[in-house]
Amino acid sequence: MNFRLLAFGCSLLVLPACATVNIADMDTSNTSAVQKVEANVVVKASNTLQDRFVQTAWVEAAGLEMKQAAMTLLKGYQSRPASPTVKYILTVAPDQLQADIAEAAHLAAQTTKAADVYFAYADKGADLTAELQSLERALLDCRKAESTFEKALSKHQLNMSLLSSMTSTVNSLQSWTDKYGKAVRESRMSELPSTAAVN
Secondary structure, three states: OHHHHHHHHHHHOOOOOHHHHOOOOOOOHHHHHHHHHHHHHHHHHHHHHHHHHOOOOOOOOOOHHHHHHHHHOOOOHHHOOHHHHHHHHEEEEEEEEHHHHHHHHHHHHHHHHHHHHHHHHOOOOOOOOOHHHHHHHHHHHHHHHHHHHHHHHHHOOOOOHHHHHHHHHHHHHHHHHHHHHHHHHHHHHHOOOOOHHOO
């Protein structure tokens, strides 16, 4: 078996179950299949995070904010029903809030680890566009969740330091997202024809 793939597979063992893929059934002679499965580590971890954040109402479902804004314009603010996230802020118990912050931080850490592992074993110049887009969406949801938690903490008059661990983890995710963005930009620049070639 290719050493690069073996090392990547071993690294996956340190990831939590929901962020891993099954490499046992992978055809290692099929390069495109290997690349697809490896890429899915980042995409799957990001999707898991986003799905959970919406399910728990830490963030609004995609498109809901725009729909509610349209309803406000048409019917006025008073007719606008409370969103799931607003209901969460108003009703979540303090103990549950702290547990939710810990879970959100854990999911952000999983996504960050997936980004770290995949980047370490990705071929130089590999197309990381799909991974970058997934990380950007996950990061956006993390920032929105931070805002939700801040409002809930304020409502219960709890110390904002309870968010410090999550903020630190999300900042790490931000750094990895920036790193993927830089790699994608450099890859695209390398594909442009040089001035000498044009002349």
